[in-house]
Amino acid sequence: MARALMIQGAGSNVGKSLIVAGLARAAVRRGLRVLPFKPQNMSNNAAVTVDGGEIGRAQALQAQAAGVEPHTDMNPVLLKPETDTGAQIIVQGRRVATLRARDYAAMKPALMTPVLESFSRLKDRADLVLVEGAGSPAEVNLRQADIANMGFARRADVPVMLVGDIDRGGVIAQLVGTKTVIDPDDAAMIRGFVINKFRGDPSLFDDGYRLIEKQTGWRGFGVLPYFARANELPAEDALGLGESRRSGKCKIAFLALSRIANFDDLDPLKLEPEVDLVMVRPGEAIPGDCRLVVVPGSKSTRGDLAFLRVQGWDIDLLAHHRRGGHVLGLCGGYQMLGHNVADPEGIEGASGETSGLGLLNVTTVMTPQKTLTRVTASHAATKQPIDAYEIHIGHTEGSDCVRPFAMLNGVPEGAVSADGRIHGSYLHGVFASDAFRKAFLAQLDIPAADQSYRTKVESALDALAGHIEAHLDVDGLFALAR
Structure with missing residues (x-):
């Protein structure tokens, strides 16, 4: 025992x-x-x-x-x-x-x-x-x-x-x-x-x-x-992402939704030397010079659609797209990019429907069944492998699904717009896959470092243990245990 x-x-x-x-x-x-x-x-x-x-x-x-x-x-x-x-x-x-x-x-x-x-x-x-x-x-x-x-x-x-x-x-x-x-x-x-x-x-x-x-x-x-290297470890709170900006040349923005979920999707990007990862907080405009805007997951898709519109981010996203920018919606963010999100059973709140952003030709219906699984997929555009996980409710379909974001056991997953600049997927943790991250950023003309994300996290954990060993009485602490 x-x-x-x-x-x-x-x-x-x-x-x-x-x-x-x-x-x-x-x-x-x-x-x-x-x-x-x-x-x-x-x-x-x-x-x-x-x-x-x-x-x-x-x-x-x-x-x-x-x-x-x-x-x-x-x-x-x-x-x-x-x-x-x-x-x-x-x-x-x-x-x-x-x-x-x-x-x-x-x-x-x-x-x-x-x-x-x-x-x-x-x-x-x-x-x-x-x-x-x-x-x-x-x-x-x-x-x-x-x-x-x-x-x-x-x-x-x-x-x-x-x-x-x-x-x-x-x-x-x-x-x-x-x-x-x-x-x-x-x-x-x-x-x-x-x-x-x-x-x-x-x-x-x-x-x-x-x-x-x-x-x-x-x-x-x-x-x-x-501990100075804390920013190299996955952030427990989304605010931790916004506090650890690098002076990269290429700007990627993500929206600080009111019910932002599974924002660990962004952790590998904050460690890329050429990436300036910008948190867009409530009341702020989406920067006009970013190459990619990430609409992250949300615990309340329809609620955060309303929140997004209050900030004026719907207008900013349309302007970003007109300027030639890319948008990536992940999980709830993917659902928001479509034409409509319906929740007939009131699973995430009051039952009803909410108009989406209309950037992808898809619609979503919330369903009681929750998908919880680890997956291995292949990015459709670059053929690079992705180790990811799914954690969502809802089913999304529409004509843009004929251009999938990824292939999952031979089945199309997600959707990409006809111009190739709007991407949506239910896959979380995709940027932790080094080859995919490098290939995806290359599509945005962002050079990626030749580095292993997991190796950097392991190195930071080793450094954290050494930091604690150097300054605390670890043997004394362990002796307290019973």
Whole structure:
């Protein structure tokens, strides 16, 4: 039976996911079989697992760091927001409901059972399970039905290490305040803390570090400097893509939709030296000098069509096309490029139909069945192989499908316009295939580097593990696990 250690944060986005990934790679270097686990995640950036379900993309990266295939047990509860107040509920890789927040709160206590089942199965397969919390245990208003932080830690008897983010300021208050507001029995589960994202001379924080130890009674396990290569790893949040622009000569823009989903499609592009990957945020115009506009996936296709029009991006896309530019729609973005999106059963919201952008001669009907599969395809135009995954609802057809984007087991997939400049596909992760990425960019007169995307990610994971080993007491952290 494996030992386990839980990494919780004093707030959201403090760096828990990357710390778990780095610790996983460090554990592998020690000859341990390590598996990642996150009881509950909220993200529209999902990965398809080896057992045909879906989990948060961050847990898939952690699985890669651990040298194993991602599995649904690694993230048994995944919430995929569709509106400001409702989300699709994924349990052990399968959609079970779409609920408003209040209804999910009522359902949550029952989800502890599958959470503990998945955790138990992982423990049977590993030497060490690294558990990632969600948000912060200081959200005491959510404690009663909690399955993500202290609720899980207490039920599973897993010790906790707390991460504070000094880059956002107020890290002393983050950590000391957490100890102050949480239940004393919850606080007893926390065995130490780490300061993350430090910039400058760490010795300047010595007094603050000692103050936290004194005020909390928790042991400090180190101060972790900001990891400069974090941008080489898949972004957990779409904002991470927009914050890591390169000074490439050739501009590719993507639209920051309100329910953007599976934006890991763009991660390989941000590492291309000749590509300037631009996030077009709400209220901004699509740059007039970009060669390609990517309309990414969406958790709410019709909702994001309305959002897109409010920004004026429909007009910008037509102008971009008239100037000779290319457009690539992926999954929900592909559906938006057609003439019409119908949702007669109200699967993604209120039932009805919405006019699409009309850039592809296709129409889409939403259907209850969800496609979740890993695939190997061939790009129709360049014949280059593509390793990808599908994660979507809906069926798309129309006259432009006679010019497929790809061939999938001999069957046409996606659509391309008659002028060859509008492309649509349900395939996710296509740009991670090096030969295809190079060939596709060549069609846009964008030179691609002769580099392996997976090798760059592996190199960054190794560097992350080395970074953590150099600055934290990793052996001490692993000794906490039980």
